[in-house]
Amino acid sequence: MSTEPTTDQVNRADRLTPAEVTEVLALARAAGDTDGADPLDEHVLLRLRDPAAPATHLTARAADGTLTGYAHLDTTDVTTGTGVELAVHPAYRRRGVGRALAREVLAAAGGPLRAWAHGDHPSAAALAVDLGFTRARVLWQLRRSLAAPVDPPRLPNGVALRAFRPGLDDAAWLAVNARAFADHPEQGRWTRDDLRTRFAEPWFDPAGFLLAVESASDRLLGFHWTKVHERPGSARTGEVYVVGVDPAAHGGGLGRALTTAGLAYLRDRRGLDRVMLYVDESNTSAMALYRRLDFAPWSAHVNYHHR
CATH class of the missing domain: 3.40.630.30 (Gcn5-related N-acetyltransferase (GNAT))
Structure with missing residues (x-):
């Protein structure tokens, strides 16, 4: 498969359809199986299954409509800023999908951000440095x-x-x-x-x-x-x-x-x-x-x- 950068389309929505939620969960499972750490925590998974939960959803899709990446923005905490979790399907990595989603996250948030990188992968750390994020907290799984x-x-x-x-x-x-x-x-x-x-x-x-x-x-x-x-x-x-x-x-x-x-x-x-x-x-x-x-x-x- 080509690893040339792509320009997957990133869409923003306040709600996901049940079919879209199923796609996101499948993408998260694939990423978790590859990385050894699930990219979306329990809080986000519960909100995904609750259609009334306020959130901003960013979805990246290839030209054929395949979901290649997803970002969840939790805007309910006005004190510490928007919470962010992001995942890219393993088959579509190293093609600019994560960077495109991250830039849309910055544009959508309009204020302080708190983004989790589950598994502390070097690629996430490199992207964070490039986009001006600072390492603030470490949560260990023992x-x-x-x-x-x-x-x-x-x-x-x-x-x-x-x-x-x-x-x-x-x-x-x-x-x-x-x-x-x-x-x-x-x-x-x-x-x-x-x-x-x-x-x-x-x-x-x-x-x-x-x-x-x-x-x-x-x-x-x-x-x-x-x-x-x-x-x-x-x-x-x-x-x-x-x-x-x-x-x-x-x-x-x-x-x-x-x-x-x-x-x-x-x-x-x-x-x-x-x-x-x-x-x-x-x-x-x-x-x-x-x-x-x-x-x-x-x-x-x-x-x-x-x-």
């Missing part, structure tokens, strides 16, 4: 085997574990989540709609949403929400989806106990032999905890800013 021993959870005195109850625990969980992630750019802003959207996902399992509560009062102190990835042709993989502890309960080892309880659940109840998680490079205490629990770096995801 992994470990569940065949290795998992320490039993050691809960503080007066603390018990139980499963999340959808509809009953929502408000308490949102309050603790907001306090636990007050400084986190995404997690700390979750709303009831964000929670319920995930309840509707096929992977959601309340039995794997573990809550640490005060035994005497049932007051929520912390949580470990687990997730299982099931993808055709790939091994099932568990995820430490979110672990959070109310700041008022810090210092008692609850974060470690919740983490090991979730690992044991994924291994013993779900029969998994591998698990992953995401953690900000700047969160040195969490990185140290996961290292002590035998997690090792797998891949890096870089957030670039443009002002």
Whole structure:
């Protein structure tokens, strides 16, 4: 196939048709299979499946109509700027498609941008430098085997574990989540709609949403929400989806106990032999905890800013 630069047409839309969403998801799967890192994160995938979610969609197509690239612009955060994720089909790379999409992103945004490069590929880094983006944040994916021993959870005195109850625990969980992630750019802003959207996902399992509560009062102190990835042709993989502890309960080892309880659940109840998680490079205490629990770096995801 020719690798000469092309002038694929880039179109902008506020909504995608169901057929277009199917094309985008297929392109993202192809890119993820090639790169070893999915180009669109969960937030974008959920918004793609929600026709009412506000977003700007950029699609690049070859002369025959084939979808060659896609960019998603999330314009809902007026404080930190437009969020961007971009993917090019592996069969159409090195032909100028990514650069054409990136230039349209800059034209469409009209303000600060936050763009994720999942997998930290050199080509994404080179494009970022060329277009004036700066490297601002690194999110690591860590992994470990569940065949290795998992320490039993050691809960503080007066603390018990139980499963999340959808509809009953929502408000308490949102309050603790907001306090636990007050400084986190995404997690700390979750709303009831964000929670319920995930309840509707096929992977959601309340039995794997573990809550640490005060035994005497049932007051929520912390949580470990687990997730299982099931993808055709790939091994099932568990995820430490979110672990959070109310700041008022810090210092008692609850974060470690919740983490090991979730690992044991994924291994013993779900029969998994591998698990992953995401953690900000700047969160040195969490990185140290996961290292002590035998997690090792797998891949890096870089957030670039443009002002």
